[in-house]
Amino acid sequence: MAKGGKQDEMQAIIIKKVIKKGGGHHGGAWKVAYADFVTAMMAFFLLLWLLNVSTDEALEVISSYFDPSHPKIADTRSGAGGIMGGLTMSKEGAMAEDRQPPVAQQNTGTDRKTMEVNKQGGIADSDGLKKLEDELRNKEETRFKEAQKALEKALQSSEELKELAKHLQIDVTPEGLRIQIIDQEGEPMFRSGSADMVAKARTLMETVADVIQTMPNDISVRGHTDSHKYSPGATYTNWELSADRANAARRVLLEKSVAISRLNDVMGKADREHLIAENPLDARNRRISIIMLRETVEHAFRRGAFDDQIPEDNRLEDYDDFEDYEDNLPLINDKPAGTFQKSPGNVYFP
Numbered sequence: 001m002a003k004g005g006k007q008d009e010m011q012a013i014i015i016k017k018v019i020k021k022g023g024g025h026h027g028g029a030w031k032v033a034y035a036d037f038v039t040a041m042m043a044f045f046l047l048l049w050l051l052n053v054s055t056d057e058a059l060e061v062i063s064s065y066f067d068p069s070h071p072k073i074a075d076t077r078s079g080a081g082g083i084m085g086g087l088t089m090s091k092e093g094a095m096a097e098d099r100q101p102p103v104a105q106q107n108t109g110t111d112r113k114t115m116e117v118n119k120q121g122g123i124a125d126s127d128g129l130k131k132l133e134d135e136l137r138n139k140e141e142t143r144f145k146e147a148q149k150a151l152e153k154a155l156q157s158s159e160e161l162k163e164l165a166k167h168l169q170i171d172v173t174p175e176g177l178r179i180q181i182i183d184q185e186g187e188p189m190f191r192s193g194s195a196d197m198v199a200k201a202r203t204l205m206e207t208v209a210d211v212i213q214t215m216p217n218d219i220s221v222r223g224h225t226d227s228h229k230y231s232p233g234a235t236y237t238n239w240e241l242s243a244d245r246a247n248a249a250r251r252v253l254l255e256k257s258v259a260i261s262r263l264n265d266v267m268g269k270a271d272r273e274h275l276i277a278e279n280p281l282d283a284r285n286r287r288i289s290i291i292m293l294r295e296t297v298e299h300a301f302r303r304g305a306f307d308d309q310i311p312e313d314n315r316l317e318d319y320d321d322f323e324d325y326e327d328n329l330p331l332i333n334d335k336p337a338g339t340f341q342k343s344p345g346n347v348y349f350p
Contacts (some may be wrong), residue, residue: 107251129297136300142216144177144292150211152178164204176217177292179208181249181273183283190286195244197252208290209256216303218264219253221246224287227271227280237323243268249288264293 051059052084060268148170156167169180181204183189186339187212189201212219243266250266276282300306 001198008301020278071105082159129225132300132306136295136297136305139305141172141296143217144172146210147177147215147280147292149311151208154207154211159204160200161207164200165203167200168208174294175220175291176294179290180275181205181208181288181290183286185283188283188286189288190245190248193241193243195248196244198250202252203290205252205255209253209258212290212292213256213258215292216299217262218299219258219262219297220264220289220291220293221250221253221266222287222289222291223247223249223268224273224289225271226282226285227274238270241268242270245288249290253290 054062151168151170153247155161155168166184167182169182169188172176181189181201188198189204190197223242223244226240228238230237246266246268250263254260270278271285274280274282274285276287277282279285293307
């Protein structure tokens with residue numbers, strides 16, 4: 001017993017120490033994921049850059065490349081055709097109609113009239129169109145200045161009109177020549193809260209109508225109010241009031257033989273476009289605006305503004321035969337491709 005006890009006392013004691021090392025238990029998988037993320041972001045921003053620098057025409061070409069219904073693609077084959085186009089194995093090609101129905105070419109008014117002039121007189125290349133546009137604007141500015149002088153002269157023709165001159169304001173805006181009949185404090189042009197035009201307002205309207213009657217420009221008539229509100233729950237508001245007053249002005253213009261075909265629009269603007277923006281309740285915010293809209297090149301052609309630049313033998317007495325010319329224009333793919341707008345012109349997308 002004594003010997004066994006001694007051996008027990010001399011038995012070695014073993015102590016295990018575990019040394020922990022940090023930083024390696026995750027491995028390197030995160031680096032692969034991060035590299036994939038960076039690559040994807042680089043590709044994404046490259047795509048954004050390409051979309052930003054590409055023209056609408058280029059985007060249309062790319063879009064139509066993947067359009068199997070395009071007439072240059074889907075007659076006898078599917079896919080985009082050409083190199084790496086992806087053709088079908090069937091004999092008849094894409095599952096589309098054998099023949100795309102005729103679609104008239106869509107052009108803007110200016111482009112259509114441009115082509116017509118080219119047919120008649122050969123002056124409608126891009127440089128020629130720019131020249132005509134510049135000429136039209138110069139003539140228009142001269143016409144606006146003459147109309148302004150004529151109004152100023154008319155207002156000096158009688159004592160009554162001289163007194164009313166303070167209610168008239170004339171300026172030129174990007175839209176055209178703007179003539180405004182404006183309330184003054186204590187001197188309204190319409191009865192309060194109604195579209196009943198007072199006598200002096202009618203006199204001013206008739207004077208304006210006499211001056212603009214012979215001008216070729218289309219007309220926009222707009223009614224404006226101040227920011228005085230109707231009582232809560234009212235069904236008649238500044239919107240209805242401004243529209244009714246614009247219509248009252250329209251009726252006076254028509255009574256003075258202004259052609260109804262020249263009326264482009266009649267609208268009520270309520271209190272959305274103040275003349276005196278810093279004071280929404282100012283009486284001068286209550287007004288009627290008559291705008292002589294700037295002409296388009298098409299409109300000028302229709303009224304013969306450029307007949308002196310077309311040989312007399314080639315001039316059209318009217319433009320009815322233009323419809324036949326338009327029907328014979330080359331076809332283009334009329335199916336919308338994505339959200340891009342189709343480029344006008346005599347082109348086929350490849």
